[in-house]
């Protein structure tokens with residue numbers, strides 16, 4: 001019997017769903033169906049968070065017509081969340097940028113040829129560099145660029161221009177996690193993997209609304225908890241009672257920025273009750289103030305100031321909850337900690353990361369199955385693309401410090417550039433960069449030009465007002481797929497290809513790199529970022545350094561990847577064994593260290609028999625008898641640092657004038673500044689505008705009802721948006737999601753730009769505000785997007 | 798038209814009443830069940846993604862034994878055709 005196309009699609013989809021869950025499916029239509037319903041299913045990764053879910057993209061007649069989770073992907077086992085299924089539909093939105101544009105004398109962006117646009121950028125950059133020095137032009141990248149792209153721009157700047165004015169938006173989300181790993185273990189990124197989740201018994205989830213921000217990871221944990229509620233323990237430390245907290249056994253609702261005291265208090269309880277791992281404490285931990293090495297006794301003494309009763313008063317977390325959390329963490333393991341921005345986006349972000357590592361080190365809940373101290377990354381390629389390629393102002397490929405002479409020498413050799421040509425001095429970090437950006441005639445602003453790609457700083461920088469003028473007055477080149485608040489300042493606007501229109505490698509939170517194949521052609525004249533970077537290099541005289549400028553995008557990406565692989569070959573971050581051929585073939589990608597083309601990748605670092613670096617003395621020297629060894633220890637003792645970090649609260653705690661904590665974050669439907677997800681109608685409709693969550697007690701005091709319009713005022717600015725009266729937050733704490741680009745509701749008009757001293761990551765999560773009721777409910781479900789590139793910025797800057 | 802391959806996670810022992818209830822939804826086609834009977838493979842058909850969301854909400858509301866609805870594959874070529882044909886030059 002002949003099947004209709006609709007029936008074929010149904011059978012194929014059902015067979016796939018059944019197969020993903022090992023459910024018997026009698027019909028043999030799966031194979032036939034696949035041939036009939038799409039021309040090809042192309043393997044790739046999702047681009048809407050750092051989980052790194054594997055997908056298959058269905059292509060038919062040159063269009064993307066279907067998507068399915070990859071059941072063989074070890075990140076998601078076939079499941080995808082709402083953003084994974086729908087987010088990329090934005091690639092067909094009519095607002096896609098299709099042609100290069102240059103701002104003319106009348107202030108309007110006008111279509112030009114690629115040759116004209118790139119020629120203008122190259123000449124202007126050269127002119128600025130010759131007039132104001134090599135460091136007068138900056139690159140500001142993104143954790144959403146492909147690895148090959150970040151590597152290319154980094155190489156062009158550091159190896160070509162000899163300038164370290166390279167940074168990116170991971171500075172805003174992950175820098176404190178990098179700082180935490182580097183200071184504790186001597187090297188970046190987690191020891192373990194997602195596979196620890198299924199082997200863990202206790203989860204410590206901190207500063208992360210996992211269920212909305214990393215839904216697939218949450219699903220893995222929730223499934224375990226629901227299947228064995230008495231055997232699996234979940235502790236959530238977070239000021240809001242989020243959907244993640246609903247599966248928690250213990251909730252630690254610490255006031256924003258006070259959780260350092262909670263972590264120290266847990267350590268005190270652990271030691272007091274003898275729940276430590278003596279082997280770890282005696283052999284693998286170094287106790288230190290940061291300035292001075294001390295002994296375990298001094299650490300114990302130091303912790304005495306964090307008695308549960310005192311900490312409870314300081315943080316509002318009940319005593320019993322802290323004590324129970326310590327017990328579960330230490331005695332009901334193995335334990336996995338997971339965190340994101342709640343821990344990182346703080347002026348004490350590095351310290352907070354250190355203190356989580358402390359708990360794992362003193363209890364020995366690390367370097368074992370089911371145990372790890374695991375920072376989840378927010379963006380799909382902040383780890384692989386930016387941290388690992390060293391595309392920040394202080395790093396080199398392999399997440400090595402630019403101040404390290406040996407690392408510079410090795411990179412100079414790999415790049416074939418003269419010895420000592422890489423500048424040992426770090427460039428500006430993100431906030432410094434934007435503060436230093438300005439007009440040519442402004443002697444106080446050393447940065448005169450900037451190339452921004454795949455990110456939207458005019459919406460995403462904290463205390464954004466302060467930085468608009470610099471963006472307006474400098475020579476700004478923006479690469480993006482849609483008009484954004486940032487493109488409103490662009491002098492040159494270059495249309496980019498979407499991930500499925502170019503392909504390339506993404507590296508997710510668990511050190512796993514996955515290759516996405518090119519699926520379809522980009523619209524109009526949009527081009528891959530890699531092509532743009534290579535063409536710019538060619539026009540600026542660096543064709544030898546960046547030779548991947550041909551017409552075959554796949555070949556260009558592979559050349560860039562091979563160059564990167566070779567550059568980090570002899571580092572403990574090696575991806576040398578991850579050839580394109582392997583990444584194409586393997587369903588789940590590979591985890592570094594992966595030193596040879598035969599190596600299966602590494603799920604657990606620092607453990608003999610699992611981590612190849614343990615037996616590669618030309619990279620790290622490890623004593624032959626050591627089974628666990630923190631080989632990146634800068635003192636070469638194989639130890640990790642347990643820090644005696646003093647308690648310090650947030651930069652701007654509430655006071656009588658600004659009595660509320662304001663905290664910001666994501667919602668499940670929307671991605672970052674909403675430029676893509678706001679263009680998917682179902683997503684936009686389900687979260688059409690930002691709002692402010694207010695606790696009912698506070699609402700009562702201010703006479704607020706649901707939907708009333710509220711003015712939220714900080715020392716830096718104000719916004720007006722509807723109230724959502726909910727019990728989720730504690731009294732005194734307000735929450736606003738940050739995706740909304742409507743001027744009135746752009747939360748970064750009020751956030752603070754104070755930064756962590758170590759990581760230079762801003763404290764997005766905490767500032768003090770006051771509120772005023774300004775009116776009755778108003779329909780603000782405008783689903784604001786900037787559709788026209790020539791829409792002016794809402795204010796004169 | 799959007800067509801999915803989805804899995805309904807249902808309460809243990811509720812397969813019969815759930816299947817009876819599903820029969821009232823012409824947009825749902827039952828395809829297979831897990832050994833335990835707690836997972837049902839279905840197709841959902843809807844005009845567009847928005848209608849699909851509404852359908853899921855209606856299913857969850859009218860069949861309380863449904864614990865979760867998860868799509869594993871989504872086909873949406875008509876929707877894409879609609880979008881690309883209406884693209885501005």
Ligand code: SF4
Pocket residue numbers: 046047048049050051052053076079080081082083084085214215216217
């Ligand atoms: S969890 Fe993240 S990576 Fe996975 S489908 Fe959702 S947005 Fe994509």
